[in-house]
Amino acid sequence: MSDPKPEKRQSWEEGGPERLYVLTSGRSTPSDPAPLDMVTLIVTRNGPGSSMQPEQAGILRICDYPLSVAEISAYLHLPVSVVTVLLADLLGSGHVEARAPIPATSLPDVELLEAVMHGLQNL
Amino acid sequence: MDCKISEPIVGPRSEDILPASVSTAVKVVIVGGFGVGKTTLVGSVSEIRPLTTEETMTQAGVGVDDTAGVERKTETTVAMDFGRISLSEELVLYLFGTPGQQRFWFLWNGLFEGALGAVVLIDTRRLEDSFDVMGRLEERGVPFIVAINAFPDAPHYAVPELRKAMDLPESVRIIDCDARDRASSRDALLTLMRYLYSLNTTTTEPQ
Secondary structure, three states: OOOOOHHHHHHHHHHHHHHHHHHOOOOOOOOOOOOOOOOOEEEEOOOOOOOOOHHHHHHHHHOOOOEEHHHHHHHHOOOHHHHHHHHHHHHHOOOEEEEOOOOOOOOOOHHHHHHHHHHHHOO | OOOOOOOOOOOOOHHHOOOOOOOEEEEEEEEEOOOOOHHHHHHHHOOOOOEEEEEEEOHHHOOOOOOOOOOOOOOEEEEEEEEEEEOOOOEEEEEEEEEOOHHHHHHHOOOOOOOOEEEEEEOHHHHHHHHHHHHHHHHHOOOEEEEEEOOOOOOOOOHHHHHHHHOOOOOOOEEEEOOOOHHHHHHHHHHHHHHHHHHHOOOOOOO
16 A cells, blocks of 8 residues: 555656567557457456567466456556557457457446446445 | 566556456546546545556647646656446446646547546636536537535535536536545545436436
8 A cells, every 4th residue: 555666667767668669569559450448358368378578478467357458557567558559469369358348339328327326335 | 679677567466356257347537637636536436556557648748738847848658547446246447537638638538438427526726727628528528527626725615606607507517525535436426427327318317
């Protein structure tokens, strides 16, 4: 229960755009057009291979149980835009499964809202 | 080429792990100016310590408003705090706090897509900060409610007065809120949900 450690901030600073460019092989958008939302839940299906990028192996390690794209971004100290590129590869290779959020419609349906309200009332 | 891994990747603590059965995630966005209490609100209802995700703001987004000192930077890292509430074994709600100023609107792409709605958090000492935000939400078709964060040293106005001062129609719900208080923050979220529910049904909203 402490504030983010200063040294972690520092490591982000050290990262810089070059590192992010290397991580994604220069891609700024995922190769797979399947959209990943910040709250798409990711679950590991297969463990990392020996030749895998450390960041991708790290994702597989922390996603034993469902984690949102935003949480993965926070734990990896990488921007969401970079994480979605890494995840697209892992989805393509079947290493992870994505549980997509409710699709963006004009209004959420009543049953979903009732479930949210019920959950909030029980807090 | 510098691509070293500076530290091992640490995942969630055991108590922060979601059940494997969780299948659906929804999100709500808390919008407001600096220091208005977004992270406080997220933290008071979140079951996890708020996490931070960062995006890099490029030069194009800088200097649009009058925050002194930012203009000289060519690149700024913008942090967005978020929290999480497990609502059932299948359903989880994420809360994102995002700054309302126009130069941060680039963060909104992807953030509001699929969001249930937004809570605009307001400090009565700086009502004008919220005008652009609410206009922008309307443009994007994002349903929202307004929560007045009760700062001890801020003047207290009755809701009708605030409604008049902000020129908001009756259809926009305004509530008082204490972002530090878990129940009060939860009630703000419930108010948003009831509002969404009312938009979606012709029947009376649940109590």
